[in-house]
Amino acid sequence: MNHSQTEIVTDFEVRSLDTMCINESEQQHPWWYNFKYLAVGILFGIVFVKAEIISWFRMQEMFRFQSFHMYGVIGTAVVVAAISIALIKKFKVQTIHGEDIHFTPKKFNKGQIIGGLIFGLGWALTGACPGPIFAQIGMGITVMIVVLLSAIAGTWVYGYFRDRLPH
Amino acid sequence: MKEFLQQPWPWYVAGALIGLIVPILLLLGNKHFGISANLRHACAACFPAGINFFQYNWKKESWNLFFVGGILIGAMIAAFGIPDPNPILVHPELVNELKDYGITDYSSMVPTELVSWDSFFSARGLVMMIGGGFLVGFGSRYAGGCTSGHAIMGLANLQWPSLVATCCFMAGGFLMANLILPFIMKL
Secondary structure (H helix, E strand, C coil), rough: HHHHHHHHHHHHHHHHCCCCCCCCCCCCCCCHHHHHHHHHHHHHHHHCCCCCCCCCHHHHHHHHCCCCCHHHHHHHHHHHHHHHHHHHHHCCCCCCCCCCHHHHHHHHCCHHHHHHHHHHHHHHCCCCCCHHHHHHHCCCCCHHHHHHHHHHHHHHHHHHHHHCCCC | CCCHHCCCCCCHHHHHHHHHHHHHHHHHHHCCCCHHHHHHHHHHHCCCCCCCCHHCCCCHHHHHHHHHHHHHHHHHHHHHCCCCCCCCCCHHHHHHHHHHHCCCCCCCCCCCCCCCHHHCCCCCHHHHHHHHHHHHHHHHHHHHHHHHHHHHHHHHCCHHHHHHHHHHHHHHHCCCCCCCCHHHCCC
C-alpha cells in the first residue's frame, strides 16, 4: 500500500512536469468512460472547422492585425472559461462522479519565455497549433500528418535535451 | 437550418463554445484542457527511450487521446457534413501580399500551394511543414503548454506564468509572420 502510494505521487510529479493539462482525478473508471471526452472533442472539432480557427489565412490575419476574428474567439473563450472556473471554485462544485475539482498553480520558469517564442514562430509558420493539426487531418488535409509527426519529434527532442536547457 | 450551419460561425459563438469546454472537462472528470500534452503522451507511449521526461503512466492520460480523436472526427463531420461552399474571405491586404508569393487558392483551410503533398519536396514547403511542426512540438513542451493549456486554461485560471507564455506566443507569431515568413516564401 505504502509502496504504491509513493509510486502514484512520483508518477504524478513526472506527468505534471512542463504541462498545464493533467488528469487530476484519483478515481478509477473503465476505459470506455473515455468516450465522453471523445464526444467533447467532436464538438470542439466542429467549432474549429466552422469558425475557421484552423485556417492558415486566419492566423496570418491575426499576426498582421488585419482581423479581429481570432482575438474575439480566444478572448471570449478566456472570459467564459474564467467565469466558469470562478463559479466552480466559489460553489465548490464537484465532478459528476462526486469528486472535488482540483487546480494546480503553475510555477514560472524561463521555458515559458524561450519555449513560448519558439512555439509562436511555429504557430505562425504552420498556421496551426496542436489542436488544429488534428482537425486539419480530420478534414482531409492528409499532409498535416507530416506536421504532426514533426511536432511529436520536436517534443521528443525537447524531452531528450530537457536537463541541459535553461528553465 | 443546414444552410444556417454551413456559413462560417461568428467569433462569439465559437469563443463561447470553446470556453465552455473548460468547465465541461472539469465536471466530467477533473480533466484540464490542454492539447499539446498529447504529443508528449505519444512519445511516452511509442518511444520513451529511457528518457526521464517520458517515464510516466501515459495510460492515465489516455482521456486526452480520446479528446483529440474526437477533434479529428468532429472536423470530418463539419467538413463533409456541413461544408461551406464558398472560398474563405481574407483581408485584401493579405490577398495582395500572398499573390506576390504565388498563393491564390482560397478553396481550402491551408494554402494548397504551400501545404500539400505536391509542395512537400519544395524548399519552402519542407521548411513550413517539417520546420514549423518541429517548432510547435518543441516550443509548446518547453513552454509547458500551447494555446489551449496556457492561453485559454491558464489565463482563465489567472495563472500569470500563462500570461507570460501567451505574450511570447504572440511575439513569436508577429516575428514569424511579418519578418521571417517573407524570406521563407521566396525559397
